[in-house]
Amino acid sequence: MREDVDMAEVIEIRATVGEQVTRDQVREWESRRATVVLRKLASHLGSRGLAELMPGRSVEALLAAPLDVQQTALTELKTGLGHAGIYAMLKRELDVSDRMARAGVALSRGRTKHSVTRLEVPGYSAERFATWFNNLVTVNNEPDMVAACPDHYLLRGLPDGRQEVVETTGGSPMPSRFLVDYTRTEALTIPVDPRYPIQIAGQAFLDDGLTIGGVRHQFLDRDGTLHTLLTVQFPATLPGRLIRQHQWHLAAEFSNWLIVAAPAAATA
Template sequence: MTAHAIDTYIDGQLVAPSAVQSWEARRAQAVLKKLTARVGALGVAELLPGVDLSALDTTDPRAVRDVLVTLKSNLGHAGLYAILKRELALSDRIARIAVTASRGGSTHCGIRLVAADCSASEFGAWFDDLTATDAETDMIAACPDHYLLRGLPDGRQEVVETTGGSPTPTRFLVDYTTGRNASIPTNPDYPVQIAGQAVLDDGLVVGGVRHQFRDVNGAMEALLTVEFPRLFPSRMITEHRWHLATEFGNWIDAFRQQRNQR
């Protein structure tokens, strides 16, 4: 591993950074196309003043990321709710059906990252702080499929995102006080744990997360795992591994940059 690198393992196999970047670029273009089509030319001019989308270098992930963050931020929570209203209603119904049909069973989606120049405890604290301080820009910038991520006054996190290979975005809340109830096993070799249950507004549990971190030979090793109802489509589970690789890779980069600026 070279300095500042992030090695991503999917199905136990090391994947090239370019593969993760290609996934992010594809999803970024899809999300940008969706949002700009829905607000129209006049809306784009209002939300992205001075930005010429025809001149945007779509091969530059940072450039597209910045445009998406600006667009989502200027739309605001209410604007995003309005644009995604029908899709969120549909995904809510689908999630409820999947939970009922799964009869309490679950399936897991996981990857492993190894990040140089990174401390498990420091990164874990930084990540926790994203929700505690409601750092929305850092949260939504990490993945193009993040439409809205914010910390709520009760300590939970509201998430509106396209999960894996789902055709529609979904909305849920992550309650990090209930991580002990997640079905994802705890690995005692990983002392830093970030875990919680994903619930709908009425408290129905639709999934969970358990992200586990440790320091190994000067680098941080992360086991990143998401729990879904057992009968969720397999493609959705498979694609979500790339979502995890993208968001945590970008979060790790953001952590390192902010730490080095202190």
């Protein structure tokens, strides 16, 4: 983590979530979410469970720790729980969010909303970063996928090429689970911006194949700077507050991925 922190100090990331915001503001959002998730994990695990996964650490100490320490602890806890542990811990919440997603799709009747975040990073290559990002799923680098945002519980590539995601979307009160198929885009309403030559897009499904949304992340190089147009599609019934909160989610996760990707993606 220390190496990532050092790298973060020299990388300039300009974020726009409706308005331009600073890196400190993005980290403040991330810190608030880290506190929420740490409390949730501590509540589910109890003192014995926490001690089993992280001996010698208390939730009080973690809540008072800097964000980078909390990020590491959260990744260790989620990795220690494993996939089955995550499923078991979140079973009730995932069941409720599944029903809510189905209701949202039905009530939306094909209408959608989009959560949009823009990032600019001088000295980065769009092609190199997109290759690195695609490789996260290809090589199934779960720690880097989970560590990018406190609201990530499980992200992994499946044998059929799809990506499984368990995360809290934006400001939702509970996490959800879905699959992303990057070979399917026919249900996306997110427009292709012809100025962005590199596209990473896919539809999000529930297990029975119901489309609940999708993503279209677009990248270009301009004057030595990587420009990203990050967009997530939701059913139109999703409250505007959650759409706005997911802009911060996108800013946090992609900023952290950009920092980790520096050795492969930076041109300077």
